[in-house]
Amino acid sequence: MAQTKSKKIPLTGDQAVATAMKQIDPDVVAAYPITPQTEIVMYFSNYVANGQVSTELIPVESEHSAMSACVGASAAGARTMTATSANGLALMWEIVYIAASLRLPIVMPVVNRALSGPINIHCDHSDTMGARDSGWLQIYCESGQEVYENTILAVRIAEHKDILLPVMVCQDGFITSHAVEGIQLLDDKKVKEFVGEYKPAHSLLDVEHPVTYGPLDLQDYYFEHKRQQSEAMKGALKILPELFNEFEKTFGSKYDFIDTYKLEDADIAIIALSSTAGTSRGVIDELRAQGIKAGLLRPRVFRPFPREKILDALKNIKAVAVLDRAESFSAEGGPLYTEIKAALYDSNIKPLAVNYIYGLGGRDIFPDDIESVFSDLSGILKNNKVSNPINYLGSRE
Amino acid sequence: MAEKKKSWKEIPIGGLILEAGNAKEYKTGGWRTFRPEKNDKKCTNCLFCWMYCPDSSIKVEDGKMAGFDYEHCKGCGICASVCPVKCIDMKKE
Numbered sequence: 001m002a003q004t005k006s007k008k009i010p011l012t013g014d015q016a017v018a019t020a021m022k023q024i025d026p027d028v029v030a031a032y033p034i035t036p037q038t039e040i041v042m043y044f045s046n047y048v049a050n051g052q053v054s055t056e057l058i059p060v061e062s063e064h065s066a067m068s069a070c071v072g073a074s075a076a077g078a079r080t081m082t083a084t085s086a087n088g089l090a091l092m093w094e095i096v097y098i099a100a101s102l103r104l105p106i107v108m109p110v111v112n113r114a115l116s117g118p119i120n121i122h123c124d125h126s127d128t129m130g131a132r133d134s135g136w137l138q139i140y141c142e143s144g145q146e147v148y149e150n151t152i153l154a155v156r157i158a159e160h161k162d163i164l165l166p167v168m169v170c171q172d173g174f175i176t177s178h179a180v181e182g183i184q185l186l187d188d189k190k191v192k193e194f195v196g197e198y199k200p201a202h203s204l205l206d207v208e209h210p211v212t213y214g215p216l217d218l219q220d221y222y223f224e225h226k227r228q229q230s231e232a233m234k235g236a237l238k239i240l241p242e243l244f245n246e247f248e249k250t251f252g253s254k255y256d257f258i259d260t261y262k263l264e265d266a267d268i269a270i271i272a273l274s275s276t277a278g279t280s281r282g283v284i285d286e287l288r289a290q291g292i293k294a295g296l297l298r299p300r301v302f303r304p305f306p307r308e309k310i311l312d313a314l315k316n317i318k319a320v321a322v323l324d325r326a327e328s329f330s331a332e333g334g335p336l337y338t339e340i341k342a343a344l345y346d347s348n349i350k351p352l353a354v355n356y357i358y359g360l361g362g363r364d365i366f367p368d369d370i371e372s373v374f375s376d377l378s379g380i381l382k383n384n385k386v387s388n389p390i391n392y393l394g395s396r397e
Numbered sequence: 398m399a400e401k402k403k404s405w406k407e408i409p410i411g412g413l414i415l416e417a418g419n420a421k422e423y424k425t426g427g428w429r430t431f432r433p434e435k436n437d438k439k440c441t442n443c444l445f446c447w448m449y450c451p452d453s454s455i456k457v458e459d460g461k462m463a464g465f466d467y468e469h470c471k472g473c474g475i476c477a478s479v480c481p482v483k484c485i486d487m488k489k490e
Contacts, residue, residue, distance in 0.1 A: 225412050
């Protein structure tokens with residue numbers, strides 16, 4: 001394969017996303033800065049000011065306006081992006097749902113941060129987990145390299161004619177957004193070719209084919225439009241593999257709905273999103289050296305929920321710990337845990353399952369914490385019983 | 398009104414309306430509680446009613462007020478209110 005990637009360049013996760021946006025060169029970006037997303041908008045603003053992109057940058061007065069401007073731009077036929085975090089996403093809320101309902105292929109990098117209150121600027125997944133039912137696809141990335149490449153991939157996912165749904169590309173606030181990592185950049189020309197030219201099916205500016213976006217939709221058809229959304233989301237499960245393949249053929253990076261580490265022959269496993277997976281890999285290596293068959297499952301795509309992939313990955317696992325970096329306050333555990341359990345219910349796969357809420361508000365997750373989870377799993381396996389299904393990892397008792 | 402409604406596979410996505418000028422297909426006359434009726438003797442054909450009607454439900458022929466489009470008139474009574482010679486009466490349906 002021809003050289004498609006640069007040598008490693010030191011970039012933060014936010015710089016990597018801004019670089020991806022530069023290479024995508026969207027028609028419109030409407031954004032408002034919020035920690036820890038700020039650097040994305042800051043670097044991208046430089047590209048606009050320096051004439052390195054042709055994007056119309058709309059510096060709005062709030063995130064509600066950012067997403068509103070994105071909806072207007074996307075409906076007008078523009079390839080549209082924004083980026084946000086936490087309370088910014090919360091302020092967008094109303095329009096986040098409208099973007100998905102109007103089937104607008106907006107791509108939004110989200111730098112995961114705890115929702116207030118009390119106010120906190122550090123990483124957890126309470127922001128995007130709250131938006132898990134908004135109708136957006138969600139991809140959770142472990143590293144700067146992954147969030148860089150998936151921001152580019154997300155454009156094709158969102159704009160696919162049989163998907164036409166907005167996409168959130170998530171990374172962990174500060175942990176990857178502000179950590180400098182050696183990132184291999186993709187060739188500008190190849191990225192341009194890969195994302196191609198956006199040809200909207202229905203543009204407000206196409207006066208030859210007038211279209212109305214967002215009319216009143218009452219008892220007689222609203223339900224059918226929601227049905228279309230859910231069928232599109234289910235359909236994405238079938239379409240994404242084609243796009244993963246095309247990305248791999250073009251750039252050499254292999255992505256799937258899930259990522260696993262030493263899971264095939266594992267007895268006990270951790271399921272975790274984003275950067276925590278990296279911490280887990282190191283612990284798994286140590287445990288493997290001691291003869292403990294530990295493994296990792298990292299769901300990358302959370303919406304749509306890749307049920308079959310997850311079940312297949314768990315088929316030989318005897319005890320599993322689901323780590324949630326968000327509390328859902330349901331008294332039934334975190335969102336990842338409840339969805340994994342729901343998927344297991346009507347399958348023949350019945351590992352012992354336990355939930356750990358962890359890392360809220362940026363509380364560090366150390367290798368020792370991961371090791372304690374695996375130690376608990378060994379105990380659960382020995383006793384063949386989960387005595388305490390919902391746990392709080394790293395919270396002082 | 399008894400037309401068969403379309404399935405989710407047969408309608409444009411996202412609630413989009415892909416043709417212009419189709420609001421007239423939505424009959425709103427059934428919303429009416431009071432119907433406007435005109436006293437022809439008093440009418441001066443000033444067409445204030447036509448200018449003010451929010452639903453384009455005043456019919457005009459040869460520059461003269463020619464009645465109401467009862468399929469779309471919602472009975473708001475603005476025409477009766479603005480008529481300078483009070484020749485439009487609102488009658489209970």
